[in-house]
Structures are given as structure tokens and as C-alpha cells.
Amino acid sequence: MENLILKEKNQSSEVILKVRGLSVELEGEKILENLSFEIKKGEILTILGPNGAGKTVLLRTLLGVLPYKGEIIWSPPQGLKIGYVPQRLPFIKDVPMNGKEFFSLKNVLENDLVKILNLLGIEKEILEKKIGELSSGQFQRLLIGWALSGNPQVLLFDEPTSGIDISGEKTIYSLLKQFQKERDLTILLVTHDLNVVYKYSSKVLCLNKRALCFGKLREILTPDLLEKVYGTEIKFYEHKH
Amino acid sequence: MGDQFLFSLITGIFIGGVAGYLGTLMLQKRMALVSDALGHLALPGMGLALLLGFDVSLGAFFFLALGILLIWFFEIKTSLPMEALVGVLFVTSLAIGFLIIPESELLHALIGDISKVSFEMTIFSVVLAIFLFFVIRNIYRGMVLTHISEDLARNEGIKIKRQNLIYLLSVAAMVALGIKIVGSLLVGALMIVPAATARNLSKTLRNYTFLASFFGIISVFFGALLFKITNFPLGPLIILVNSSLFIISIIFKK
Numbered sequence: 255m256e257n258l259i260l261k262e263k264n265q266s267s268e269v270i271l272k273v274r275g276l277s278v279e280l281e282g283e284k285i286l287e288n289l290s291f292e293i294k295k296g297e298i299l300t301i302l303g304p305n306g307a308g309k310t311v312l313l314r315t316l317l318g319v320l321p322y323k324g325e326i327i328w329s330p331p332q333g334l335k336i337g338y339v340p341q342r343l344p345f346i347k348d349v350p351m352n353g354k355e356f357f358s359l360k361n362v363l364e365n366d367l368v369k370i371l372n373l374l375g376i377e378k379e380i381l382e383k384k385i386g387e388l389s390s391g392q393f394q395r396l397l398i399g400w401a402l403s404g405n406p407q408v409l410l411f412d413e414p415t416s417g418i419d420i421s422g423e424k425t426i427y428s429l430l431k432q433f434q435k436e437r438d439l440t441i442l443l444v445t446h447d448l449n450v451v452y453k454y455s456s457k458v459l460c461l462n463k464r465a466l467c468f469g470k471l472r473e474i475l476t477p478d479l480l481e482k483v484y485g486t487e488i489k490f491y492e493h494k495h
Numbered sequence: 496m497g498d499q500f501l502f503s504l505i506t507g508i509f510i511g512g513v514a515g516y517l518g519t520l521m522l523q524k525r526m527a528l529v530s531d532a533l534g535h536l537a538l539p540g541m542g543l544a545l546l547l548g549f550d551v552s553l554g555a556f557f558f559l560a561l562g563i564l565l566i567w568f569f570e571i572k573t574s575l576p577m578e579a580l581v582g583v584l585f586v587t588s589l590a591i592g593f594l595i596i597p598e599s600e601l602l603h604a605l606i607g608d609i610s611k612v613s614f615e616m617t618i619f620s621v622v623l624a625i626f627l628f629f630v631i632r633n634i635y636r637g638m639v640l641t642h643i644s645e646d647l648a649r650n651e652g653i654k655i656k657r658q659n660l661i662y663l664l665s666v667a668a669m670v671a672l673g674i675k676i677v678g679s680l681l682v683g684a685l686m687i688v689p690a691a692t693a694r695n696l697s698k699t700l701r702n703y704t705f706l707a708s709f710f711g712i713i714s715v716f717f718g719a720l721l722f723k724i725t726n727f728p729l730g731p732l733i734i735l736v737n738s739s740l741f742i743i744s745i746i747f748k749k
Contacts, residue, residue: 314646349639351700359639361651
């Protein structure tokens with residue numbers, strides 16, 4: 255047991271992502287300004303902020319699909335697998351396609367895929383259905399399955415406004431937590447759900463173009479700060495477990 | 496005429512099948528009208544071919560490839576939408592085409608002419624159509640994923656610009672092949688209508704691509720049959736069969 259704890263400590267001290275002075279400008283508009291933070295392996299970082307704060311842009315920049323100034327250093331710099339769950343995919347309905355075919359667009363091992371889909375509660379019938387006919391919860395589970403297949407070390411998860419439940423008690427977050435533990439997955443998560451933040455995150459980054467706060471959850475997330483981030487008074491309560 | 500009819504039928508069936516398959520990608524990229532315009536990009540090349548006495552498809556392909564490279568280049572350099580760029584090139588080509596194509600050949604260039612399909616060109620067209628099929632199949636999954644999300648595609652390591660260039664060159668080759676059968680005015684329909692019909696009837700990608708190719712093939716077949724009976728020009732007949740299938744598909748739409 256002691257060994258296990260030691261091992262965990264060793265692993266968690268390894269920095270997987272270092273961001274220094276990150277700025278992103280899109281079509282002449284400054285979206286992110288001088289952002290700096292770092293995440294260790296196996297941590298769950300929640301990115302908080304109002305609409306238009308640059309949360310999605312931050313995730314996409316980290317994914318490497320947007321131009322930026324500053325430094326983004328992944329460790330290892332080459333060969334790190336990143337899974338990305340986008341907020342929505344409006345164009346997917348242009349193509350008649352079922353879930354199975356959606357996964358065939360990605361090179362993944364059949365066994366790995368079956369395991370992940372089972373964990374996410376995606377039944378065969380869902381995979382046979384036309385994607386345009388899935389409920390938003392089912393569709394989002396497909397997207398998470400997509401991101402988790404191929405065994406990524408990092409997951410970038412852009413949450414839509416509505417959360418998703420797998421069944422009454424099991425939420426998508428408890429599942430992600432499970433993945434994080436089992437596979438030492440590092441997760442960067444955008445969410446508006448403060449309960450999720452309290453229950454699952456190890457660190458929080460409050461964003462509104464600039465980083466307004468960064469650090470361990472309980473040390474920094476105060477009502478004062480939330481008001482600063484979201485601009486209005488926000489009521490929240492902390493779950494005690 | 497008997498041999499030539501057979502050559503045209505064989506050429507047409509192969510071209511029709513691959514055109515339908517490629518059409519599914521064009522529909523997804525909202526290039527239905529762009530493909531019509533591309534047919535006209537071929538006109539100056541067809542004119543030159545007619546004047547100098549070589550195969551119209553070769554002349555057409557040269558001008559189409561040039562046009563498409565220009566569009567691809569403009570699209571990277573400017574933020575104008577593709578349809579605007581195609582629009583500019585298309586009217587220019589049309590104007591040049593009308594000036595250099597001999598008047599007696601103009602109608603054939605516009606709606607197709609099967610009297611000049613030789614044995615060698617049949618073999619060439621069939622081989623090229625098969626080659627195109629494999630090229631398209633090779634980029635197909637990547638094209639679909641890129642359409643759904645460029646972010647996901649890039650994350651899977653897909654080189655989007657390169658893939659797009661291969662796709663556009665395939666379109667150019669397909670248009671060049673298609674104009675021989677249905678002419679430059681109608682070649683867009685040869686690709687788009689079978690795909691649109693298939694889309695109405697499909698719930699899966701597999702069905703979609705299979706049906707689009709199938710409708711491409713049978714439209715040529717029945718078009719040729721009607722041509723034998725009525726002796727009207729083949730190109731318009733093929734397109735009318737296609738449109739009829741489309742209308743029927745609306746009734747059975749899924």
C-alpha cells in the first residue's frame with residue numbers, strides 16, 4: 255500500500271503540460287492573453303469562464319489546430335496522444351452515417367473500442383442507428399468514446415451546456431474519474447457545472463481572456479472570485495461527501 | 496455506329512458509377528453548383544482539342560486541372576468562398592470557349608457527342624475511372640471526418656490541404672471524363688443527381704456510396720436504351736433518367 259502511494263506521488267509530480275505567455279489572436283481579435291499554467295500527469299483541470307472567455311479556443315490551441323504566440327510544451331513533446339471531445343459537431347448530419355461507421359473513420363483497435371463503448375453504456379443498437387437520430391446524450395457519449403479510444407494520455411473535454419447522465423447515479427464525470435485513475439489520464443475540462451468542479455477537479459483555471467485564477471480548488475474558488483469571473487453574483491453550494 | 500454505341504455504353508457505365516461515388520463527397524462539400532461551373536472550365540480545353548485534333552477529355556483535363564489549381568491556390572491566399580472563385584474562372588472559360596470552339600462543334604461540346612469514342616479511348620476511360628475510384632476511396636474516410644470536424648481530422652493526423660488537392664484533381668479528372676458522354680453543360684448533374692438520390696434513400700454511409708454509384712450506372716444504361724429507341728442525344732437522356740430516379744426517391748425518402 256505504501257509503495258502504491260509512493261508510486262502515485264512520483265507519477266503526479268511529472269508535469270505533462272506547461273503553458274507560458276500564451277496569446278491567441280483570431281481575425282484581429284485577441285481571444286487569449288498572456289496565459290500561463292501547468293498541469294501534472296493524472297490531474298483534472300477545470301477551465302471556468304463566461305461565454306466568449308476563450309475556453310474552447312484554449313482547448314483547440316492546446317490541441318494544436320490554432321496559431322498562437324508563447325509556449326505550449328507537452329511532455330513528451332512528440333507522440334503524446336490527445337483525445338478531444340468538441341462541444342458540438344453540426345456538420346455530422348450532412349452525412350448519412352451510423353455510429354459504427356463514425357468510429358470506422360478513426361483507426362482504433364476493435365477490442366479497445368468495444369471495452370470503451372461498454373464502459374460508456376453504448377449498446378450495439380445505438381451504433382446501428384443513424385447519427386442524426388440519436389439523442390444529444392447518446393451522441394455525446396459517442397463523442398467521448400471517440401476521444402477515449404486509441405488510448406490517449408490526455409483528454410480535452412469541451413462540455414456542452416447540458417450535462418449528460420449515463421444512468422441515475424453514474425455520471426459521465428464519475429466515468430472520466432475512473433478512466434483518470436485506471437489509465438493515469440490527464441483531463442482538461444470546460445464546464446459550467448460547479449458541482450462537477452467541486453467533486454472531480456484537482457485544479458481550476460478561471461478564464462476571461464486572461465487567467466483570473468489558477469490553482470488548487472479549495473484554495474482559490476471563492477464566491478468573490480466567481481463574481482469576478484462571471485461578472486455577476488453566483489450562488490453555489492458545496493457538496494459535502 | 497454499333498461498335499461506337501457499345502464503346503460509349505461501356506465508357507458511360509464506368510464513368511457514371513465513379514461519378515456517383517465522387518458525387519457523394521461533392522454533395523457533402525456543397526459543391527453541387529460548383530460542379531456545373533467546372534464543366535464550363537473545360538470548354539477552352541475542348542475547343543483547343545477540337546481545333547488541334549486530339550481527344551477532348553485530354554484538353555478538358557488540362558484546363559480543368561489548371562483552373563482547379565488556381566481555385567485551390569486562391570482559396571488559401573484569399574478568404575473568398577470557393578463558389579466566388581469558381582464563378583470568376585467559369586465565366587472567363589465560357590467566354591474563351593465560345594470564341595474558339597467551331598460553331599458546328601459547339602452543341603456537341605455542350606451536350607456530349609458519342610460518335611467520336613474510339614476503342615483506345617474506351618480502354619483509357621475505363622482504366623482512368625477505375626484508378627479514380629481507388630484514389631477517391633483512399634481519401635474518402637478522411638474527407639468525411641474533415642467535413643465533420645477539421646479539429647478531429649487534424650488530431651488524427653490528416654493532412655487536410657493535401658487531401659483537398661487530391662479531391663479537387665479527382666473532380667477535374669471526373670469532369671474531363673464525363674464531358675465526353677454528357678457534355679460540359681450536363682456533366683455536373685452526372686455527379687450530383689445520383690448522389691442526391693442516394694442521400695434520400697440512405698441511413699448509412701455504406702448504402703449512400705453504394706446507391707450513388709448504382710444510380711450513376713443505371714442512369715447511363717437506361718439513358719442508352721432510350722437513345723436506341725428515340726435517337727435523341729444521349730447526354731440529356733441520361734440526365735433525365737437521373738432526374739426521374741431523384742423524383743421517385745423523394746417518394747421513398749427515409
